[in-house]
Amino acid sequence: MNQSYPPPTSPTIPKPILQVEGLVIHYETPRGAVQAVSDVSFSVQPRERFGLVGESGCGKSTLVTAFLRMTKPPGVIKAGRILLNGVDILALPKNEMRRVRWSQVALIPQGAMNSLNPVMRVRDQIADALVAHGVILNQAALTARIEELLARVELPARVARLYPHELSGGMKQRVCIAMATALEPKLIIADEPTSALDVVTQRAVMEMLANVQEMVGAALILIGHDMGLMAQVVDRLGVMYAGELVEVGDVTSMFKSPQHPYTRALLGSLPSPRERKVRRAIGGLPPALIAPPPGCRFHPRCPEAIVACREVAPRRLETTGGWATCHLLDPTQASQPLEAADAAPSA
Numbered sequence: 001m002n003q004s005y006p007p008p009t010s011p012t013i014p015k016p017i018l019q020v021e022g023l024v025i026h027y028e029t030p031r032g033a034v035q036a037v038s039d040v041s042f043s044v045q046p047r048e049r050f051g052l053v054g055e056s057g058c059g060k061s062t063l064v065t066a067f068l069r070m071t072k073p074p075g076v077i078k079a080g081r082i083l084l085n086g087v088d089i090l091a092l093p094k095n096e097m098r099r100v101r102w103s104q105v106a107l108i109p110q111g112a113m114n115s116l117n118p119v120m121r122v123r124d125q126i127a128d129a130l131v132a133h134g135v136i137l138n139q140a141a142l143t144a145r146i147e148e149l150l151a152r153v154e155l156p157a158r159v160a161r162l163y164p165h166e167l168s169g170g171m172k173q174r175v176c177i178a179m180a181t182a183l184e185p186k187l188i189i190a191d192e193p194t195s196a197l198d199v200v201t202q203r204a205v206m207e208m209l210a211n212v213q214e215m216v217g218a219a220l221i222l223i224g225h226d227m228g229l230m231a232q233v234v235d236r237l238g239v240m241y242a243g244e245l246v247e248v249g250d251v252t253s254m255f256k257s258p259q260h261p262y263t264r265a266l267l268g269s270l271p272s273p274r275e276r277k278v279r280r281a282i283g284g285l286p287p288a289l290i291a292p293p294p295g296c297r298f299h300p301r302c303p304e305a306i307v308a309c310r311e312v313a314p315r316r317l318e319t320t321g322g323w324a325t326c327h328l329l330d331p332t333q334a335s336q337p338l339e340a341a342d343a344a345p346s347a
């Protein structure tokens with residue numbers, strides 16, 4: 001593994017910074033409820049880097065938006081708890097939740113750099129954000145704080161005087177990261193923070209984000225598609241499919257020995273510069289979440305499906321370094337392959 005980022009921290013502190021329990025989020029539509037997030041449970045330790053991967057539309061962004069209680073209609077949180085540092089944020093009054101955002105949990109949303117105000121200098125945008133969250137400083141202290149925040153993301157002080165159109169994509173993303181981490185949150189959520197950048201800039205921005213996370217002492221949830229990037233940055237990885245979390249584990253075990261067929265398929269679709277193997281695309285399409293398939297939601301696309309997969313939802317089972325939801329790991333399920341069952345003559 002080509003390791004150039006600060007080494008991942010080992011999660012040893014027992015009390016998680018984030019604990020998600022049985023979270024269910026629907027989008028209510030005239031045609032019925034879109035089951036965007038279904039019974040998701042996991043936790044993140046202080047200072048840990050947790051990666052979340054899965055195909056577009058699998059519910060990653062819907063899930064993390066709920067961690068800031070920013071789910072907007074027609075999205076509705078139907079069930080579950082989100083404990084941030086032990087406090088259920090779904091039960092907090094609105095004004096208290098406003099205080100928690102940014103100071104305890106900060107989001108770097110997808111396309112964050114496009115959210116900068118084009119007619120305001122960087123300095124004024126950072127100052128506005130600080131004031132909006134109750135940071136009152138005199139002019140000299142404010143200037144010093146803004147320069148300190150820019151230096152943290154490796155930008156020179158002169159950037160404070162510039163407008164967003166005078167910055168490159170990478171510089172804009174750095175400004176967004178400086179703003180998101182200005183109040184030293186305990187949890188940073190970065191939703192595909194490098195997707196709009198070229199490969200070289202992606203690497204530099206990711207390295208800088210990892211450094212800032214270390215400096216602030218926060219945990220990081222990194223959402224993305226780039227498994228190679230995940231392998232270099234995160235401690236643990238969660239794989240989402242069709243609104244469900246199907247496997248969680250430490251990143252080394254997940255890459256060496258993925259236990260869920262969907263994780264195996266995701267890794268099998270990666271190009272390998274060493275082995276000149278053909279990339280295997282995952283056949284079929286993810287299901288419409290307005291009517292997901294019964295049993296295991298992956299069964300219509302799973303090359304390893306057995307009869308139980310189309311009838312019974314798999315339960316969570318322990319693996320080396322984590323857990324996965326798959327009947328193949330379950331000794332209580334008979335293992336007749338689906339193809340053989342379909343081919344057998346009916347009595």
Ligand code: SF4
Nearest residue numbers: 296299302309326327
């Ligand atoms: Fe495939 Fe069945 Fe496992 Fe689902 S439960 S991933 S369909 S083998």
